[in-house]
Amino acid sequence: MSSLISIQSVSKSFTKGKTVITPLDQLTLEVARGEFLSLMGPSGSGKTTLLNLIAGIDTPTSGEIIINGENIAALSRAQLTKWRSVHVGYIFQLYHLVPILSAYENVELPLLLSKMSRAERREKVLAALDLVGLADRADHRPSELSGGQEQRVAIARAIVHDPDLLVADEPTGDLDRESADSILQLLNELTEKFGKTVIMVTHDPKASAAAHRSLQLEKGKFIEDGHLLNKQPAEQ
Amino acid sequence: MSPLLTLAIKNLWRNKLRTVLTVLGVSAGMFLYAAVQTMQHSLSSATEMNANDTTLVVYRENRFCPSTSRLPEHYLPTIERIDGVREVIPIQIAVNNCGASLDVITFRGVPADSLQKYNPAINVIAGSYDDFLNRSDAALVGRNFAQRRGLSPGDKFEAVGVNVSVAGIISSDSATDENVAYVHLAFLQQASRVGLGVVTQFNVKVDSAGQLDRVASEIDETFSSDQQPTNTRPEKAFFAETARQMIELISFTRWLGLGAVVAVLGLVANAVLLIVRGRVKETAILQTIGFSRLAIATIVLFEGLLLGLAGGFIGVFGAAIFFKMQSFTLGNEGQTLALIPSANVVVSGLLVAIVLGLLASVYPAWKATSKPLVHSLNA
Numbered sequence: 161m162s163s164l165i166s167i168q169s170v171s172k173s174f175t176k177g178k179t180v181i182t183p184l185d186q187l188t189l190e191v192a193r194g195e196f197l198s199l200m201g202p203s204g205s206g207k208t209t210l211l212n213l214i215a216g217i218d219t220p221t222s223g224e225i226i227i228n229g230e231n232i233a234a235l236s237r238a239q240l241t242k243w244r245s246v247h248v249g250y251i252f253q254l255y256h257l258v259p260i261l262s263a264y265e266n267v268e269l270p271l272l273l274s275k276m277s278r279a280e281r282r283e284k285v286l287a288a289l290d291l292v293g294l295a296d297r298a299d300h301r302p303s304e305l306s307g308g309q310e311q312r313v314a315i316a317r318a319i320v321h322d323p324d325l326l327v328a329d330e331p332t333g334d335l336d337r338e339s340a341d342s343i344l345q346l347l348n349e350l351t352e353k354f355g356k357t358v359i360m361v362t363h364d365p366k367a368s369a370a371a372h373r374s375l376q377l378e379k380g381k382f383i384e385d386g387h388l389l390n391k392q393p394a395e396q
Numbered sequence: 397m398s399p400l401l402t403l404a405i406k407n408l409w410r411n412k413l414r415t416v417l418t419v420l421g422v423s424a425g426m427f428l429y430a431a432v433q434t435m436q437h438s439l440s441s442a443t444e445m446n447a448n449d450t451t452l453v454v455y456r457e458n459r460f461c462p463s464t465s466r467l468p469e470h471y472l473p474t475i476e477r478i479d480g481v482r483e484v485i486p487i488q489i490a491v492n493n494c495g496a497s498l499d500v501i502t503f504r505g506v507p508a509d510s511l512q513k514y515n516p517a518i519n520v521i522a523g524s525y526d527d528f529l530n531r532s533d534a535a536l537v538g539r540n541f542a543q544r545r546g547l548s549p550g551d552k553f554e555a556v557g558v559n560v561s562v563a564g565i566i567s568s569d570s571a572t573d574e575n576v577a578y579v580h581l582a583f584l585q586q587a588s589r590v591g592l593g594v595v596t597q598f599n600v601k602v603d604s605a606g607q608l609d610r611v612a613s614e615i616d617e618t619f620s621s622d623q624q625p626t627n628t629r630p631e632k633a634f635f636a637e638t639a640r641q642m643i644e645l646i647s648f649t650r651w652l653g654l655g656a657v658v659a660v661l662g663l664v665a666n667a668v669l670l671i672v673r674g675r676v677k678e679t680a681i682l683q684t685i686g687f688s689r690l691a692i693a694t695i696v697l698f699e700g701l702l703l704g705l706a707g708g709f710i711g712v713f714g715a716a717i718f719f720k721m722q723s724f725t726l727g728n729e730g731q732t733l734a735l736i737p738s739a740n741v742v743v744s745g746l747l748v749a750i751v752l753g754l755l756a757s758v759y760p761a762w763k764a765t766s767k768p769l770v771h772s773l774n775a
Contacts, residue, residue: 217684218770237769238688245686256681260410270685272399317685 164324164357165191165214170223170233172209172380183209184220185380193324196351196358198368201377207361208329210377214359215248215327216240228324245270249318249356253330255310257302257317263289264298267316274321288316292346308339315346319356326350328360332367344370400691404698407671415703418667422707422749423714425660430715430745432653435646435726438571438735443636443643450482450605452612453634454598457625460638462489462596462730467624469593475600478614480607485514486595488581490588491730492556496641500727501555502576503535505584505595511536514599518573523549523564532583534563538574540723540734558587571734575725596730599631635731642728657752660707664756668700672760679764680772693761697754700761704753705746712745 167189173182183206191197199207212218213225216232217240225233228247235243244250249270257266267288271281289295292312302310311331318326328347332340344367350356351372360371368374376383408415454475456465475484488505508529512518520528521539527549528534537547542565547553551562560579568574585592602611612628619626629637636643672679679692716737724735767775 212770215684217773218768241683241686241688244684250684252681256677258678258681260406269682269687272403273686273688273691321686 162193163190164193164195164228165189165359166224166226167214168224168226170210170213170220170225172206172213172218173221183380184213186223187381189375189382191357191359193357194351194355195373196348196360196371198360198362198371198374199377200362200365200368200374201383205377206380207377209380211327211329211359211361214325215250216244217250245273245321247323247325249315249321249323249326251311251314251318251326251328251331253333255302255307255314255334257310257313259302262299262301263294263305263313263316266302266313267320269317270321284320284322285316288320289313291319292316306339307335308342311335311339311343312346315343315350319350319354324357326356326358328358330362331360332362332364340364340367400694401698404695404702407675407695408699408702411671411674414667414670418663418703419707419710421663422660422703423710425656425663426708426711426745426749427715427718428656428711429653429660429748430712430741431719432649432656433741433745434715434719434735434737435649436653437738437741438733439643439646441736442571442733443632448605449630449632450602450608451631452600452602452608452615452628453631454600454615454626454628455596455634455638457616457627460729461494462491463494465596466590466594467597467626469595471598471619471624471626474618475598475615478611478618480602480604480611481600482603483514483601485510485599486581487597487599488584488588488590488594489596489730490556490558490584491727493727494729496639496645496726496728498724498726500725500732501541502727502730502732503556503558503560503584503588504576504578505581505588506578508580511578514601515568515570515573517569519567520564521567523562525564527563528578531561531563532580533560534580535560536564536566536578537562538576539565539567540571540574540725541577543723544725556588558584571736572732575723575732575734600628635733639728639731639733642726642731642733646726646733657748660704660749660752661756664700664703664707664753665759667703668696668757668760669763671699672696672764675764676767676772676775680769680775683765683769684773689765692765696761696764697757700753700755700757701750702753704749704751704756708746708749708753712742712749715745716742 167187170184170187172184173180199210201207213220220233224231232243264285267285268281271284286295289298292315294309294312297305297309332343347358348370351358362368456467459465469486472484472486475481485506490503492501528536547562549562549564582592585594602608608630615628616626682692719735719737726733
């Protein structure tokens with residue numbers, strides 16, 4: 161499989177008071193197109209920071225993040241916004257649907273600023289809702305849906321504009337086991353049937369086991385057999 | 397409709413009570429602003445001259461109240477003979493209050509047979525002009541005056557010690573005509589005890605606006621050595637000089653208007669800022685899924701605009717309807733200023749509301765996206 165993401169010596173540090181904190185330190189990582197990768201690690205290990213960097217909602221202090229041949233570390237904030245709107249779908253732990261909008265309208269959000277006609281948008285939104293099995297809930301508000309259904313709507317919102325990359329921050333963290341399993345199954349389908357690349361942060365070993373590959377992070381580095389590594393472990 | 401506008405409307409509707417209270421506050425501020433502007437506009441119309449103004453007012457020199465301006469009626473033929481004078485009408489004025497007042501009653505005594513010829517704009521909308529001509533104590537009452545006092549043809553009323561019978565209700569292009577009661581000159585001279593042969597002023601129409609100054613000078617020169625010297629000015633300048641108290645009061649209201657504008661600005665800014673602060677995370681989510689800072693700012697600006705426009709619409713139209721229904725008239729030194737709502741005030745009021753709504757949202761719009769995205773997501 162060709163590489164979709166190539167992260168080269170990426171560090172992220174910031175200052176809190178007088179202390180310099182480095183959540184990511186000289187990390188290098190390759191992610192293949194169509195891969196389902198899970199990132200695990202304790203709180204503060206840097207997994208969400210890495211996810212945010214890959215999603216283009218944060219920028220590294222140093223290093224390169226090349227996604228689909230483009231170094232997004234060099235993009236401005238406005239360019240990153242535009243890039244995200246095309247290439248990334250983001251799935252949050254707490255779904256973060258807009259409560260005043262219906263499921264349909266929530267899924268439609270990423271398409272609103274495109275030049276698509278209303279009919280084209282409708283076609284894509286209904287297809288996305290159908291894919292996550294919620295075509296019959298299009299008119300429901302988030303408050304009228306279960307947690308699992310809300311997360312499915314959030315996934316529909318993440319895939320409606322057909323991005324190459326899906327990033328998910330603890331997508332099953334707020335769900336019961338049954339709902340969590342169905343969400344993981346859906347993410348797997350997205351990689352296998354539609355070729356999406358999924359990077360998921362999770363604390364849940366069962367969720368991690370659903371991925372093609374799982375990486376452990378600690379103190380901003382990858383860990384293997386108790387050793388901290390800058391590069392991803394060679395054996396996968 | 398723009399999707400961003402739709403989102404802005406839905407966002408406002410999310411917290412109905414806050415939105416309704418904000419709109420009510422803006423309405424109150426814009427009502428005050430429009431009320432002040434109505435007064436200012438009415439005053440401008442009454443005091444700013446234009447090329448169509450060809451009327452002079454001949455008044456007793458150094459007098460400002462109708463009760464102290466007394467001119468001999470026999471000045472009439474002398475004035476009529478001055479070159480450029482087209483028409484002259486003697487007027488006796490009786491008012492209940494020379495000071496600035498909201499409830500002024502003004503009688504204008506004129507030669508009954510000359511009134512319509514002098515002022516063809518007068519239109520009898522109820523009752524009859526003939527009844528006015530045939531009865532010496534008859535009055536033609538201005539529409540606003542009649543509405544305020546609840547008068548209709550056939551009614552009798554008494555004010556300033558003058559008892560009259562309403563012969564008709566009149567409308568006119570001139571707001572002043574709609575706020576006075578025209579009576580027979582001789583009747584008013586006797587009823588107000590100034591005596592026959594004495595009038596308050598002469599209104600003089602000249603052939604063209606260019607002749608106003610020359611004719612005014614000639615009139616004053618003619619009577620300068622008379623026992624009752626005159627001071628002749630164009631009608632609007634006369635109004636501006638005579639009703640100074642009222643003009644000062646109205647000028648002061650500018651500050652109230654400015655205060656209303658500042659209050660609306662603060663209210664909308666505060667409301668929009670609260671709205672934005674309550675949605676930090678949601679705004680971050682929208683940015684994460686591809687909404688640009690400009691798009692987010694546009695939504696916030698739309699929200700401010702809608703609050704301003706809704707409040708402005710209610711306040712400005714409320715003020716216009718209020719002034720239309722109430723027919724307020726300010727009086728001072730026998731001059732009456734009708735406070736009339738105008739299309740100009742409504743349009744400018746709505747524009748001010750829109751601009752205020754947008755201005756008030758600029759800072760919240762910037763604030764909504766100023767933080768780094770990651771910080772907002774973790775908020």
